[in-house]
Amino acid sequence: MAASIEQLLADIWEVEDPVDELKTLNTALLTAPLNSLKETAPGLRLGVIFSLLNTSDREQINLCVSILDRILQALEPVYIAQNFREELQRGLLHPDDSVKILALSQMCESLQKAARTAENPDAVTDFLNSPELLRLIIQCIGGEQLSVAKQAIKAISRIAETKAGLDAIFMGSYLQDLKNVMATDDIVRYRVYELIVEISNASPVSLGYCANSGFISQLITELTGDDILIRATCIETVTALAHSIHGRQYLAQQGVIDKISNMMIGAESDPFSSFYLPGLVKFFGNLAIVDSPQHICEHYPVFLEKVFEMGEGQDPTLNGVALDTLAILASSVEGKQVLQKTGQKFQNLLKKIGHVAKNAPTELRVRCLDAITSILSLPTDQQTDDLLGMTESWFSSLSSQPMELFRSISTQPFTELHCSALRVFAAIADQPWGQKFMINSPGFVEYILDRSVDHDKESKDAKYELVKALVNSNTIADIFGNQHYLRLRAYLREGPYYVRATASVALEGAE
Structure with a gap:
């Protein structure tokens, strides 16, 4: 198999229209076991495939991308960093997005292997030794295609998994490059926030770098600002930061959780609160998943009040968020007990939920039924008489029949x-x-x-x-x-x- 792939590569050099030969090579590579490719890939001359990317022929580009993707998967990170850094760098400047994604994904995979295995400690350093390469990756965050931007975010996140990468991104000139890209427009700014949150969630050390850069404080300032639409977008990003323990601790220490609670209280007098209120409720719903539902509901009573208010209201969008949040709370016995403590208030809401299950549009009815499933579920090993009596009373409250x-x-x-x-x-x-x-x-x-x-x-x-x-x-x-x-x-x-x-x-x- 190795000899035939080498021969197929050699044959491509000798033809003017290489599409048929590329198809044959691509088929041979896809059918060859990856382990056998790992033995032969370092000896393959890939220059011709990289050169054939310089065309406007879509089929030829797609074949080259597929071939390179398969072969590069079989190579070690250090080998790719040392031998194909310039080719990958040119790929980031290619007009075809599939080539950009190939270059980014290969760098991302190589960096991931390098960061997580002690055998390749130099791979990240080799990539970082090319300042222009990292700069181009950062610029890809500001590209028109979301798929390219997502892959660039992933690649930079992998670089940031090492101290050398964190130092390069946040302690050198690349920090300004990030800020410059961030200034492109609102969409790109939130892409950078997404990157910062992803890096922050990796470890407390990573969070420290991101906090010192000023990006997180800027995000929090936008969250509590006067622009309703920006506030609605920011809350999703802040919610993602709360997925890690150290992220939640940081938000608590900075008073952000209290601020979000106060925003929910202030929403009562804000005619535009429906734009951002669902995000605030989802934030606390996510906290309840990873933290104690009882702790969250006791310390931030406005959260549960808003859930009930949204569930009882007439706005289908807010109804849906309330149902999803109730499903989250009721997914644990502790959460069920929190709901039970509200007494008749929850019984009344269950009547409304039963009405929605019967009469609402199909999509909302499905969400309603899924919430009811979560509310009524009770693990066998936790079926005490009290809890069984509780779920039975809830079932009966949904409808007269x-x-x-x-x-x-x-x-x-x-x-x-x-x-x-x-x-x-x-x-x-x-x-x-x-x-x-x-x-x-x-x-x-x-x-x-x-x-x-x-x-x-x-x-x-x-x-x-x-x-x-x-x-x-x-x-x-x-x-x-x-x-x-x-x-x-x-x-x-x-x-x-x-x-x-x-x-x-x-x-x-x-x-």
Whole structure:
């Protein structure tokens, strides 16, 4: 295989129109095992492929990109940095975005390997020894194509995984290059913020570099500024910074979390708050995921107040955010207990949620059903009498006839709604009270066992998960009875896609 690839490369030198030869080489490379390429790739003369990128022929460019991508994957980071740095640098200036992405992705992969393996400590340094290369990567953040900018952000993030890279980006002239690119327009400015947050989340040391650069304080200033649209965009970036422990600590120390809480309080008197309020709620919702829901709700009571207010309101957009946030809070037992402490207030909201599940547009109904699934789910090992009583009361609060509500949704011909309703049933299927609701609902067991009502893979899978939850419950045989239990076990054993064989009888008529 090695000899044939070398020969195919040699053949390309000798033809005027190399497209057919490039196709053959590309096929040979894609079918060759990567391990065998690793042995031969360092000896391959790739100059001809790089030179053939200098064309306007789209097919030729795509073939060259595919060939180079495959071969460069087989090379060590140091080898690429030392032997193809200039070619990659030229790739960043190429008018075709696929070539830019190739150059950026290869540098990114090489830097990632180098930063995470002790065997290649010099690869990052080799790339950094070319000042123009890093400068071009930074400039790519300001490019028109988002795909190119994303790859450039990724490459710089990889460079920043080493101290040498952090020093180069934040302690030298490249810092000014970043600021210059940032000044391009609003879109590019937020790309730079995205980069800064990604670097910051890597480690406390990285966060220190980013904080000292002034970018984070600039972001926070924009977040608390008067421009409503900028505020709405900034909150998403600040939320991303809160994904790391040290990022959250920094935001708390800088008083940012308190500021966001105060912004939520001030939103009551702001007629334009609907633009940024969803982002503020999502921020605290994300904090509740990674922190204690009880801690967040107790220290920032306005958060839960806004969630309830948005859920009870008439704005479908705000309804959706409230539902998603409730789903997040209710995903843990601690979060469920926080909601339970609100007493009748949450019971009233559940009535509204049941109404939305029945009457809202399809997309919002699906989000509503997913939230209900999260709210009602209760892990088997945490099913105390108190918690079971809590989820049962919540289910009953959704509607005067909750089983009929979800059965009517599950029989609708829309796959998303059908499956979402089945997931609600699966959420209560391992809870004794849920099983009692099911067995007391006429025809429900027959509906579960009827395979003819599920016509697509997603529906069959959702029904199967419901059956599995029932069969795996310790109480199912007692509540459903042995006959139904054995039929459910048979369904589970047969699998989600089982089709019962039917005998066909041909009758010959006689005169």
